[in-house]
Amino acid sequence: MQVVLDARGLSRSYGPDVVLDGVDLTINTAERVGLVGLNGSGKSTLARILAGIEQPDAGAVTRWREATVAYLPQTATEIDPSHTALQEVLEGMGAWTAAVRRHERACAALDQGAGEMERLLQEQSAAAAEVERLGGWDQRHRALELLGHLDLRDPHTRLGTMSGGEQRRVALCRILVSRPTLAILDEPTNHLDLDTIEWLERHLMDDFPGALLLITHDRYVLDRVVRRTLELHGGQLHAYEGGYEAYLEAKTRRMGLEARTEANRQGFLRRELEWLRRQPKARTGKQKARSQRAERALQVEAPRQQRQAQLRLESARSSKWLLELSDLRLELGGRTLVQGLDFLLTRGQRVGIVGPNGCGKTTLLRAILGQLPPTAGQVRLSGTARPTYLSQVRDGLDEGKSVLENVAGKGRHVAVGGQTMEVHAYLERFLFRGDDRLRQPLSTLSGGERTRVALARVLQGEANLVVLDEPTNDLDVSTLAALEQLLLEFEGTALVVTHDRWFLDRVATALLVFEGEGRVVHYAGNYTLMQTLRRQRNERQRESEAPPAVQGPRRPPRKPRSLTYGERLELQSLEEQIEVADRLVAGLEAQLGDPSMYHKAAGVADAARLSVELEQARAEVERLMQRWEELETKRLAEE
Secondary structure (H helix, E strand, O other): OOEEEEEEEEEEEEOOEEEEEEEEEEEEOOOEEEEEOOOOOOHHHHHHHHOOOOOOOEEEEEEOOOOOEEEEOOOOOOOOOOOEHHHHHHHOOHHHHHHHHHHHHHHHHHHHOOOOHHHHHHHHHHHHHHHHHOOOOOHHHHHHHHHHHOOOOOOOOEHHHOOHHHHHHHHHHHHHHHOOOEEEEEOOOOOOOHHHHHHHHHHHHHOOOOEEEEEOOOHHHHHHHOOEEEEEEOOEEEEEEOOHHHHHHHHHHHHHHHHHHHHHHHHHHHHHHHHHHHOOOOOOHHHHHHHHHHHHHHHOOOOOOOOOOOOOOEEOOOOOEEEEEEEEEEEEOOEEEEEEEEEEEEOOOEEEEEOOOOOOHHHHHHHHOOOOOOOEEEEEEOOOOOEEEEOOOOOOOOOOOEHHHHHHOOOOEEEEOOEEEEHHHHHHOOOOOOHHHHOOEHHHOOHHHHHHHHHHHHOOOEEOEEEEEOOOOOOOHHHHHHHHHHHHHOOOEEEEEOOOHHHHHHHOOEEEEEOOOOOEEEEEOOHHHHHHHHHHHHHHHHHHHOOOOOOOOOOOOOOOOOOOHHHHHHHHHHHHHHHHHHHHHHHHHHHHOOHHHHHOOOHHHHHHHHHHHHHHHHHHHHHHHHHHHHHHHHHHHHO
């Protein structure tokens, strides 16, 4: 297997902060490598050094001579605002684009008869051969196809008119089209909706031929795409074979071994110290040797424990229901985003809100919080509702102010859950430690660190309704796990907009899914269950839309007959049957909406079974109603 990149002894410091301390790393051809670590641990620094964007303080990076390395940074890079999306993507295939242009110039000169015919024919032929060698003439079509998959529908839009998220998608597309020997992708799933993330995951698994170094918080991508996981912690790089699940298992074993080793060392030191204190001052050679062993053991540095954010929120008392949406309609900029939505949010539910970018998820949250009036319908918040809100744009943060000032202003204390707490101790929960660190302006922090500051603001006080808009963006997997645990232990209710499938599978008890043309569908259960139910529904729709079998000539309809004696008895019993069937539907809906179900080990399996029973019960109600209408119509025709 060919080595694409080999890094030895990489070190990098920013002032007193050492982020890389003698890091070694080798990546081979077509290898899939994931890089994880806390926000601010140096993952992006390492990526920039490997890509040649930044130089290390010490160490060196060696690349295979013929290797091409492409880098997608976490933040936007300099662009030519006059370029269209398609132009920018094709620029990533520099050699192919140059060959096409040479061929076009030769063709134009031949058409005009401008120049020596034989030379122009040779240039045309050579350029055509180069195009074929570099992938053929359909590269432009492939670029257009990939732009479409990344939800960039108009390839002729100029970059200067695009949002930062759209520009990053163009940059990602440029890398995918160019197919480098090594692609270093820093948070490639940011600004992508769920369907696009799933497409990217499949593309990286099945179609991308080069090696990958993925820095991402998307744990499904890590688990499904990656074959080796690297963890950067305390300036050191730890390697684990396998994806995210294998990494967690191996890390647990390593931490257990380190804990046992440290416990043995501490026990040895304690015994040796007791022995030394009992001995006379004059020592024999054996006694001196034993003393020296103890001194060496003292000098061994204990393993650095990886800290995890400690996220907590005090729950305020609430009524049984907190939010009711009745026939809600939301319009924005002439577009209908939500049409006819009925929804009841009850205490203890954790509802994920998902859908494509720009479909109206944030608009729905703003309407719920009273920041935007509905176009039609009604939004009712319970009188006991006490919401706390994390906006997608992290409202209220001042990039020029420090961490301390953003969280506590000029004070030294914050009110947390009705109690006063020293701000330094509070911010330690969010992994901010040291006065210098707390006085850094927000503009110098990573995206994940800024999100932790925003969480430190919104998790003060008490609430019974947590409203989070894209809380998982830029957070490291450790802090994501802490946020998941907060919501699982929180006694209140939550509404969460996110594209993180792992997060939704672990936390959500129900989903509101934007399915296009203003249609928002409520599903019980988590993301995986929702996918199963949608797939089953789509299969039923395809079956119902299948063309009917060819039949012979139809007889003219007969005049409706009068009700038979048996039909009269059936009609009398139908209302009671419908009432019983309605109660069964309501009971199944209540079970699926109960948050405690999803705490059980078999919760998802039980939810899947209950969802099937609920579909069957609803179908039975529909069948009974249709039969009642049929018989009631015949009865009315008799009168």
